[in-house]
Amino acid sequence: MTATQTASHQITEEVTSWPCVQAGPGKRGEFAFTLGGRELGHLHGDHAAHFGFPKAVWTDLFEQGRIDYHHVEDFR
Numbered sequence: 001m002t003a004t005q006t007a008s009h010q011i012t013e014e015v016t017s018w019p020c021v022q023a024g025p026g027k028r029g030e031f032a033f034t035l036g037g038r039e040l041g042h043l044h045g046d047h048a049a050h051f052g053f054p055k056a057v058w059t060d061l062f063e064q065g066r067i068d069y070h071h072v073e074d075f076r
Contacts, residue, residue, distance in 0.1 A: 006046050007046045007049075008031070008043050008045060008046045008049075011043060011049055012031070012033075012043070015033045015040070015041075016033070018035075020035055020036070021033055021034070021035050021040065022034045022035070026039070026042050030042040030043060030044055030050075031043045031044075040052070050070060053067075
């Protein structure tokens with residue numbers, strides 16, 4: 001029988017497999033991923049993941065319905 005992983009565990013497993021990426025507590029209580037001291041993104045449990053993407057990638061993901069605008073920073 002295979003155990004089902006939570007979304008945050010799956011994301012953490014993938015992102016920390018990238019070279020030199022560190023994971024741990026962020027500045028505001030979130031679980032953050034950093035590379036060279038710069039935050040790549042962060043998780044709020046299993047209900048929200050905030051990552052930055054290059055504009056073209058962001059647009060493609062948005063048009064596919066895979067991401068949405070950040071609840072605080074609306075870049076429209």
